[in-house]
Amino acid sequence: MPLERAQVEQIALLARISLTPEEVELFQDQLSQLLEQFQVLSELDTTDVPPTGHAVDLQAVMREDEDEASLAPEDVLSNAPRQEGEFFRVKAVLEE
Amino acid sequence: MAAEERLTIHEAGRKLAQREISSVELTRAQLERIDRLEERIKSFITLTPELALRQAEQADQRIAAGEAGPLTGIPMQMKDVISTKGVTTTCASRMLEDYVPVYNATVAERLLSQGAVLLGKGNMDEYAMGSSCENSAFFPTRNPWDLERVPGGSSGGGAAAVSAGQAVYALGSDTGGSVRQPASLCGVVGMKPTYGMVSRYGLVAYASSLDQIGPITQDVTDCALVLNAIVGHDPKDSTSLRQPVADYAAGLGEYTSPSPLAKGGLHGGPVRLGVPEEYFVDGMQDGVRESVQAAIETLESLGASVEPVSLPTTRYALACYYIIAPSECSANLARYDGVKYGFSYQDTQNMWEAMERTRAGGFGPEVKRRVILGAYALSAGYYDAYYLKAQQARTLIRRDFDRVFEQVDALVTPTSPVVAFRLGEKINDPVEMYLIDVCTVPANIAGLPGISVPCGFSQGLPVGMQIIGPHLSEQRLLNIAYAYEQATQWHLERPNI
Numbered sequence: 001m002p003l004e005r006a007q008v009e010q011i012a013l014l015a016r017i018s019l020t021p022e023e024v025e026l027f028q029d030q031l032s033q034l035l036e037q038f039q040v041l042s043e044l045d046t047t048d049v050p051p052t053g054h055a056v057d058l059q060a061v062m063r064e065d066e067d068e069a070s071l072a073p074e075d076v077l078s079n080a081p082r083q084e085g086e087f088f089r090v091k092a093v094l095e096e
Numbered sequence: 097m098a099a100e101e102r103l104t105i106h107e108a109g110r111k112l113a114q115r116e117i118s119s120v121e122l123t124r125a126q127l128e129r130i131d132r133l134e135e136r137i138k139s140f141i142t143l144t145p146e147l148a149l150r151q152a153e154q155a156d157q158r159i160a161a162g163e164a165g166p167l168t169g170i171p172m173q174m175k176d177v178i179s180t181k182g183v184t185t186t187c188a189s190r191m192l193e194d195y196v197p198v199y200n201a202t203v204a205e206r207l208l209s210q211g212a213v214l215l216g217k218g219n220m221d222e223y224a225m226g227s228s229c230e231n232s233a234f235f236p237t238r239n240p241w242d243l244e245r246v247p248g249g250s251s252g253g254g255a256a257a258v259s260a261g262q263a264v265y266a267l268g269s270d271t272g273g274s275v276r277q278p279a280s281l282c283g284v285v286g287m288k289p290t291y292g293m294v295s296r297y298g299l300v301a302y303a304s305s306l307d308q309i310g311p312i313t314q315d316v317t318d319c320a321l322v323l324n325a326i327v328g329h330d331p332k333d334s335t336s337l338r339q340p341v342a343d344y345a346a347g348l349g350e351y352t353s354p355s356p357l358a359k360g361g362l363h364g365g366p367v368r369l370g371v372p373e374e375y376f377v378d379g380m381q382d383g384v385r386e387s388v389q390a391a392i393e394t395l396e397s398l399g400a401s402v403e404p405v406s407l408p409t410t411r412y413a414l415a416c417y418y419i420i421a422p423s424e425c426s427a428n429l430a431r432y433d434g435v436k437y438g439f440s441y442q443d444t445q446n447m448w449e450a451m452e453r454t455r456a457g458g459f460g461p462e463v464k465r466r467v468i469l470g471a472y473a474l475s476a477g478y479y480d481a482y483y484l485k486a487q488q489a490r491t492l493i494r495r496d497f498d499r500v501f502e503q504v505d506a507l508v509t510p511t512s513p514v515v516a517f518r519l520g521e522k523i524n525d526p527v528e529m530y531l532i533d534v535c536t537v538p539a540n541i542a543g544l545p546g547i548s549v550p551c552g553f554s555q556g557l558p559v560g561m562q563i564i565g566p567h568l569s570e571q572r573l574l575n576i577a578y579a580y581e582q583a584t585q586w587h588l589e590r591p592n593i
Contacts, residue, residue, distance in 0.1 A: 008468070015426060015471040016433075017464055018452040031469055033527050038415045041485050044492060051487030052494060054305050054335070055543025056292045056567065061334040075198040081440030088435050091447040 002032040098125065102261045102590065105170050105318040112159055112169050119159065119169030123152035123213050126171040130215065130262045133593060139237050139247075139257040141176045142184050143216040155211045166321045166345070168211030173263035175251050176217035177224050178309065179298035180204050183214070187300050188232040189222045191438045191458030201298020202330045203267060203309050210325055215263055219253030222460045223429070224274055224302045226250050227532045230523045231462040238519075239282060240591040241557050245516040248278030254312040255282035260593055265322055266312040271303050272417050273511075273536025275310040276548035280511035280560025283550045283589060285319050285577070286312045290567050291543030292337035295330030303424035304335075306417075306540040315587045316549065316578040320344035323570065339568060347571045348578045356579040358399025362505050367576060369395060370405035370504035375535050380513040383554025388510045391551035391561045391580065395508065398579050405504060409496045410538060412489045417537040418530055419473050419486035425463075426470030432458060465526065494542045501566040506576055509535050511548040511560035539564050549577045550586040558589075 008028045012019045019027070073086045082089040103111070103122070111117045127145050134140060148171060155169030174180060177187050179197035181204075186192045200208065208214070221231035229237045229252025237252045239245040240260035247256040251268025255278035258266050268275040270288035279286025287310045294309045301307065311322035323344050330336045357367040371392060376385060396402045434440035434454030441453035459467070473482035500507070512532060522529045539546040544564055551561035561580075565573045581587050 003472075007472075011468050011472045011475065013452075014475065015467050016430075016448070016451050016455055017459065017467060018449075018456040019464070023461075023464070027465060027468060030465065030526050031472070034418065034469060034530075037527060038419060038482060041412055041415050041419075041489055044409075044412060044485075044489055046485060046488035046492070049488040049491050051484055052490040053487060054291075055490075055494065055541065056290070056335070056337065058292075058335060063331060071198060078198055079195055079437035081434060081438070082442070090435050091445065091450055093447055 001035070003028050003035065101125065103264065104314045105166065105264055105321050108170055108264060109166050113164065119152040119155040119213060120149065122169065123148050123171050126215060126263070133260055133262055136243055136593070137238050137240060137256050137260050137262065138235050139219055139253040139260070139262055140173065140216040141186055141188060141219050141234060141253070144183055144214055147183070148213050148215050151211070151213045155213060158211050165210045167207060167325050169213060170264050171213040171215045172207070173215050173218045173254055173257045173266040174204060175220055175254055175266065175268045177220060177269055177300045178204055178267060179300065180214065180217065183217065185217065185300070187223050188220045188234060189458065189460065189463070190233045191432050193439065195437055197298070199298065202295035202332060203326045204298065206326055207267070218251065218257060218266055218268070221250035221252070222463050223300070223425070224250040224269055224271055225425070225462050225466055227273070227277060227529055228517070228523065229253065229278070230519060231460060233460050236519055239516045240593050241283065242516065245518055245557070246281070248281035248512070248516065250274040251312060252278045255279050255284055255286065258282070258284045258312050258314060259591060261590070265314070265318055267309060267322070267326070268312050269299055269307055269309050270540065271306045272421060272533045272540050275312060276536050276546055276560070276562060277512050277532065279312055280548045281516040281558065283558030283586070283591070284312055284314060285316055285547065285549050285587065286310060287319050287323065287547040288539060288545060289323065289327065289570055290337070290545045292335050293327045293339065293570070295333040295336050297330055297332035301428040303421040304428060305424060306421060308540070316574055316581045317345060317348060319547070320348055320574050342571055344571055344574055348574060355399030357395060357576065360575070361401070366399050366401045367506070368504040369400045369402045370500055370507045371402060372405050372407045372410065372500070372507055372509060374407050374410035375509035377513055377534055379531070380510065381515060381554060384510050384513060384515065384559050387552030387554055387559040388561050392508055394583055395576070395580060398583055403504065405500050405507070407496045407500060407538070409489070409493045413493055413538040413541055414530060414534055416486045416489040416493060416541055417533065419482050420490065420541070422466040422470030423473045423483050424470070426467045426474065429463070429467055490541050493538060497542045497544060497566070506563050506565040506569065506573060509562045509564065511535060511562040515554050515557035515559060535562060543567060545570050545573055547573045547577050549580060550589070551584070552586060
């Protein structure tokens with residue numbers, strides 16, 4: 001089932017990547033081919049097969065709640081594209 | 097010492113201990129060799145010569161004080177996806193072109209605390225997504241055996257550097273074969289440990305349930321030495337195993353007889369090796385098939401018992417991987433929003449538009465493709481058909497391995513169905529490129545350790561043999577690989593460069 005152009009645009013919006021019209025067309029074609037390849041999985045009978053999220057069985061890992069040094073604010077901010085005082089500066093999230 | 101001289105970790109370590117050379121001399125020779133070759137190979141994104149010489153001086157002091165370990169004073173390259181405090185860590189992406197970590201990855205911390213000398217950061221496919229190193233946002237790396245060909249990927253810089261003698265060893269990361277496949281294509285040794293053996297703290301995340309850091313080395317002994325240095329529990333990585341660690345290098349010493357594999361099998365008697373027919377796929381090059389079959393015969397002559405086995409779910413592994421990895425990637429790469437670090441598009445009033453354009457400008461084509469593919473597989477209405485189905489396939493693939501490891505001690509397969517291919521040959525066809533990973537992704541899906549060792553040449557290019565074992569069988573895999581290496585000369589072949 002090939003992807004529609006609008007579907008690629010919708011996913012790109014969800015993934016927050018703006019695509020050029022050429023990229024939309026390219027990905028529409030390439031992703032359709034890949035999804036076609038993925039159809040091989042439909043051969044598998046997965047009735048009552050539990051999903052594996054992790055190859056190694058792990059329980060929730062807890063540690064003692066002890067205080068320890070964390071990164072200094074200037075370190076945390078050292079790669080920030082924009083900052084103001086001890087804060088990351090961002091564009092307005094809420095409209096006026 | 098001369099820049100032409102090539103030393104392994106264990107050879108250099110012996111010379112350093114006996115004061116035949118100093119780490120500063122070794123490092124200078126290494127930097128000279130890089131200088132001579134780098135224009136052609138392009139294996140480094142960042143070079144750190146001054147840091148390396150400072151570390152070499154400190155290493156010489158440690159050696160003089162009798163406080164040296166096996167890696168003290170040995171110059172190495174680290175893949176540019178591993179965070180290094182104060183040294184730019186780009187992930188070969190425009191997004192992180194100027195990103196300078198403020199902390200070390202646990203593996204970096206462990207190596208540096210043992211006196212490693214960092215020559216620089218290795219080129220790779222952007223965010224470790226790719227099989228040819230052509231997805232680097234900066235430049236492709238060339239295969240030292242043929243400069244018109246790719247070194248494999250994603251840890252192509254590391255494999256090329258070790259093959260060309262630009263570094264004594266390298267650290268890579270392996271999500272679907274990214275250490276083993278380039279090692280195979282460049283004629284060196286590459287190992288992916290059991291998932292959870294090596295801390296992922298500070299490894300920039302691609303697909304967290306699959307990612308694992310591993311060594312790229314000139315021989316199996318070196319692989320064991322590097323593994324010794326990087327394995328072990330880390331409280332900073334919640335998926336890190338609480339497993340007692342062995343001295344893998346000391347463990348290699350067990351094999352000394354002419355038929356070292358005639359005993360030591362799990363069921364008593366010889367080491368039992370399974371050859372899964374499904375790994376000899378359609379489209380595999382004859383030269384690869386022949387080299388690996390000859391290697392299997394060598395293993396048999398060393399005393400191993402070899403039997404065909406079947407892993408019927410192998411044909412589902414690629415689809416499983418190329419759904420799970422992009423899904424995890426789409427979640428992991430959501431962090432690149434232009435706020436905390438990295439490339440940031442600011443020329444707009446609107447927050448969403450700034451984010452969309454930041455990601456459009458910062459990510460290359462393969463990263464965009466995988467983020468979008470993953471977002472699709474996870475989206476409402478498609479989740480069950482793709483992501484859930486792939487996770488169920490993952491269970492079946494694991495069960496297949498569990499079953500076969502009741503029968504045999506390890507599996508022997510080709511690492512890659514093809515030798516190094518030409519730059520540009522596959523880059524415009526993702527389906528074709530993804531097929532290269534057919535023999536390596538199953539180990540990641542099941543969290544198993546795997547090692548690739550040189551086992552011959554086809555068309556004048558290296559072929560790799562992969563040995564896969566059950567969880568925590570690192571020592572067994574290294575021993576099998578070591579026995580093979582002792583009986584053959586492939587690991588001593590060097591590109592004429």
